[in-house]
Amino acid sequence: MLQLQKGARPDERFHLQTGPPVPHVTNLWFMKRVTWSNLFLADGTPGSFASWWIIGNAIHWYKGTVKCDATRTQMYWHEQLDDGAWPPYTPDPAKYVMTTTEKEKFSVRFFVDPGEPTWSNMGGS
Numbered sequence: 001m002l003q004l005q006k007g008a009r010p011d012e013r014f015h016l017q018t019g020p021p022v023p024h025v026t027n028l029w030f031m032k033r034v035t036w037s038n039l040f041l042a043d044g045t046p047g048s049f050a051s052w053w054i055i056g057n058a059i060h061w062y063k064g065t066v067k068c069d070a071t072r073t074q075m076y077w078h079e080q081l082d083d084g085a086w087p088p089y090t091p092d093p094a095k096y097v098m099t100t101t102e103k104e105k106f107s108v109r110f111f112v113d114p115g116e117p118t119w120s121n122m123g124g125s
Helices: 070-077
Strands: 014-018 022-027 031-037 049-054 059-064 095-099 106-110
Touching: 070 095
Parallel strands: none
Antiparallel strands: 014 095, 022 031, 031 049, 049 059, 059 106
């Protein structure tokens, strides 16, 4: 049986959603903004996530209500979140593990390159 909390800290919260987060990039005069669509909270209501960085990578920050957890999504797809019950779960490749863990929803970083916006790197490097 699927156990999304397997090995997680007590403060971590996870749920599955169908489809990956989709980035929308806006280049502004001296910064880049990425807003994400296809984000949902555990109850199915729409979520939000956006990141900004100043050109030159001097500062990067993001804020949102839900974020894709790339590590746990890969664990889900590779059947590593099983609780040992029979029968084991069958992963759906169209599902992604999302987190609403408080410390995952906001960050400020200095002198980093957040890389290309992909579902597996929503918060940057």
